[in-house]
Amino acid sequence: xxxxxxxxxxxxxxxxxxxxxxxxxxxxxxxxxxxxxxxxxxxxxxxxxxxxxxxxxxxxxxxxxxxxxxxxxxxxxxxxxxxxxxxxxxxxxxxxxxxxxxxxxxxxxxxxxxxxxxxxxxxxxxxxxxxxxxxxxxxxxxxxxxxxxxxxxxxxxxxxxxxxxxxxxxxxxxxxxxxxxxxxxxxxxxxxxxxxxxxxxxxxxxxxxxxxxxxxxxxxxxxxxxxxxxxxxxxxxxxxxxxxxxxxxxxxxxxxxxxxxxxxxxxxxxxxxxxxxxxxxxxxxxxxxxxxxxxxxxxxxxxxxxxxxxxxxxxxxxxxxxxxxxxxxxxxxxxxxxxxxxxxxxxxxxxxxxxxxxxxxxxxxxxxxxxxxxxxxxxxxxxxxxxxxxxxxxx
Amino acid sequence: xxxxxxxxxxxxxxxxxxxxxxxxxxxxxxxxxxxxxxxxxxxxxxxxxxxxxxxxxxxxxxxxxxxxxxxxxxxxxxxxxxxxxxxxxxxxxxxxxxxxxxxxxxxxxxxxxxxxxxxxxxxxxxxxxxxxxxxxxxxxxxxxxxxxxxxxxxxxxxxxxxxxxxxxxxxxxxxxxxxxxxxxxxxxxxxxxxxxxxxxxxxxxxxxxxxxxxxxxxxxxxxxxxxxxxxxxxxxxxxxxxxxxxxxxxxxxxxxxxxxxxxxxxxxxxxxxxxxxxxxxxxxxxxxxxxxxxxxxxxxxxxxxxxxxxxxxxxxxxxxxxxxxxxxxxxxxxxxx
Numbered sequence: 001x002x003x004x005x006x007x008x009x010x011x012x013x014x015x016x017x018x019x020x021x022x023x024x025x026x027x028x029x030x031x032x033x034x035x036x037x038x039x040x041x042x043x044x045x046x047x048x049x050x051x052x053x054x055x056x057x058x059x060x061x062x063x064x065x066x067x068x069x070x071x072x073x074x075x076x077x078x079x080x081x082x083x084x085x086x087x088x089x090x091x092x093x094x095x096x097x098x099x100x101x102x103x104x105x106x107x108x109x110x111x112x113x114x115x116x117x118x119x120x121x122x123x124x125x126x127x128x129x130x131x132x133x134x135x136x137x138x139x140x141x142x143x144x145x146x147x148x149x150x151x152x153x154x155x156x157x158x159x160x161x162x163x164x165x166x167x168x169x170x171x172x173x174x175x176x177x178x179x180x181x182x183x184x185x186x187x188x189x190x191x192x193x194x195x196x197x198x199x200x201x202x203x204x205x206x207x208x209x210x211x212x213x214x215x216x217x218x219x220x221x222x223x224x225x226x227x228x229x230x231x232x233x234x235x236x237x238x239x240x241x242x243x244x245x246x247x248x249x250x251x252x253x254x255x256x257x258x259x260x261x262x263x264x265x266x267x268x269x270x271x272x273x274x275x276x277x278x279x280x281x282x283x284x285x286x287x288x289x290x291x292x293x294x295x296x297x298x299x300x301x302x303x304x305x306x307x308x309x310x311x312x313x314x315x316x317x318x319x320x321x322x323x324x325x326x327x328x329x330x331x332x333x334x335x336x337x338x339x340x341x342x343x344x345x346x347x348x349x350x351x352x353x354x355x356x357x358x359x360x361x362x363x364x365x366x367x368x369x370x371x372x373x374x375x376x377x378x379x380x381x382x383x384x385x386x387x388x389x390x391x392x393x394x395x
Numbered sequence: 396x397x398x399x400x401x402x403x404x405x406x407x408x409x410x411x412x413x414x415x416x417x418x419x420x421x422x423x424x425x426x427x428x429x430x431x432x433x434x435x436x437x438x439x440x441x442x443x444x445x446x447x448x449x450x451x452x453x454x455x456x457x458x459x460x461x462x463x464x465x466x467x468x469x470x471x472x473x474x475x476x477x478x479x480x481x482x483x484x485x486x487x488x489x490x491x492x493x494x495x496x497x498x499x500x501x502x503x504x505x506x507x508x509x510x511x512x513x514x515x516x517x518x519x520x521x522x523x524x525x526x527x528x529x530x531x532x533x534x535x536x537x538x539x540x541x542x543x544x545x546x547x548x549x550x551x552x553x554x555x556x557x558x559x560x561x562x563x564x565x566x567x568x569x570x571x572x573x574x575x576x577x578x579x580x581x582x583x584x585x586x587x588x589x590x591x592x593x594x595x596x597x598x599x600x601x602x603x604x605x606x607x608x609x610x611x612x613x614x615x616x617x618x619x620x621x622x623x624x625x626x627x628x629x630x631x632x633x634x635x636x637x638x639x640x641x642x643x644x645x646x647x648x649x650x651x652x653x654x655x656x657x658x659x660x661x662x663x664x665x666x667x668x669x670x671x672x673x674x675x676x677x678x679x680x681x682x683x684x685x686x687x688x689x690x691x692x693x694x695x696x697x698x699x700x701x702x703x704x705x706x707x708x709x710x711x712x713x714x715x716x717x718x719x720x721x722x723x724x725x726x727x728x729x730x731x732x
Contacts, residue, residue, distance in 0.1 A: 051508035052625050053486065066550035067541075067566030077554045150581040170582045171540060251528070251539045251585050252565070261583065262567075342569045342578070348545065353568060356479040356546025359507035361486065 044362065059358045060086070066353060068344050070260050082354055089346035090371055096266050096345060097332045097375070103271035104331060105324075108278025113308070115283045126279065134276040139337050141273055146265035146341040153261070156252050165245050171252055173259040176243035183240035187230045194229035198222045262343035266335065274331045281323040285316035317390050325383040329376050336372070346371050419491050419623075419630035420464065420680055428470045431457035432490035435475045435571050438596030439704040439712075440496045440516075449473045453494040455699040456515055456621055458692060460492055460637050463685040468692030477571050479546030482507050485622060492634055493622040496590065498548045503622075510631050513638035514620040515696075516704075517716035517725050519613035520552050521591035523598060526608055528585060533612040537562040542575045542584040544568070549589050552615040576600055590617050595710045633679055640686040642728035643668050644695035646719055651694040654687060668731050675731055686731070696726065 246256030433441035670683035718724025
């Protein structure tokens, strides 16, 4: 008899409504996660206080007092603070990341195209390159290049010398440092004007091409403008840029710009390693372009390099960009392995030396993590934007 | 019903006990082993021999603490740490005591939540250079490049010294002492700077130890000693008095060979030290024979010094400041009474 007396679904109201229940579950789950976070944070602060460990970020104003082998900002080892150390580390990380991303992209693009080359030797060499460097752990490669760089180079007194102004030894590569005197601002202005000029020239050339179909030698003209304009102003304004040459003095060279071996080794390792993945992404992207496109372009009588540049690559980029974003992010994060060879980037300097001198692990590790998180998010956002621009537009 | 269950689950988390435990002594006794933080390889202080056995005066200190607490010098788990890992490992409770030639400074003692339990080696910072440089004094090192281990007081002292002498230098910092000496061998730097005692050890690691030399200058005070967490005074006392017991034993002439005979000694100081009379062990929360076990298992300070860094070791460092106070050194035990 009971079967006939099932209560109506609505009679028990609120809790029987699946939507309400779903919300309650989710609120509870959220509360639980928040509670756990609160609990662990609280526990941490409790323990830290009980042990008398100093907390807070006031240590950033204290004088650091140790030397750093590469600083992009003015750094005085007797007066600069831990905040300066943080900035030095951050800039060094950015430096190696930017150079690494650039070199890896160029190398990856070339190898990726080479992998598909009709030329047997080029294609097989690219294959060997990819399979070798992709399958060796990056840390080993960093150590390898560091040891190669150090072992292959002579001591400062026996430096390899080029044109009496470039010196290569186991302390690094020394180049003349440009000294900008008053008036050098004009050169910068000239360069900016030249860039603007090239921009408008490109627009004009495109319009003209659309209108009458005639090709304008844009690339050659642009390069000429970009070089000629600043050069002209340089001579007109009385050559306001001079160079300071490195000079051997005592143990080492003084003056000039020094590129330290740690940086060289790191860039070698990171870009060679990351380029293998980028090459594979490039190959995948090119192969994803339907062969009909290439054949159609050929039928129109376009040359091979024009087909690659104007037909294949623009379409391939849509496939290439997403995996390449990942590789850029990996490269930035892998740069933290520099700690193995003593390149002063943010992990070595800040969560290494500074952490040990100050001892505030939580604050310092949080700041270091924030650095990588921020850099990675910025790279993602920028490239996602580029990717959105490149997508097929529905018309 | 469902809702109450969920609420119960939510509330359960509040019952999880506090994760930190401050009582190191009972923890060590419960585990049956002492977790001791040592270096990744500093000859004479803490390094493994060809059979993989840890040796050195810091290792002996770990064994002394294990002897006092557990009555067995072999019940130690050695945890090798780089200079920059060491204090975090201690703060987080991964190790019970840190015996890793760490310099006692005001900052470390007061702001890291740590306590230095004494000094087991009085050291100072020096320079190791290649003889090829043709330099005989640190004052001639203007413009030189130095290999240093990251996160050490050496980094700071070097800056101070060069500032004070109005000289310039470049520093290349590495993670471990192995990498540091490697950089020096490959010519990345002109000199290595570190505690003088370590330089003698590093010198032995060179392919040709005769091609390098330690400069005469000592540019800093480096009192090296064992460290414990702050806030556990029982454990702090045990580690502190372990250090004193090894010194007191040397001063009283008690050593590993004669310690059994010394149990019958008439000397009241020896009786108190070895637990024949007095309550030193009980007050520390240990067995009465704590110091007996230390000397029996490890030996006194002098024995340990001679064996690992002194006249019976390849380092052959003279006692100097590390001699007993009544022999012209700084080693002075507080009276055990």
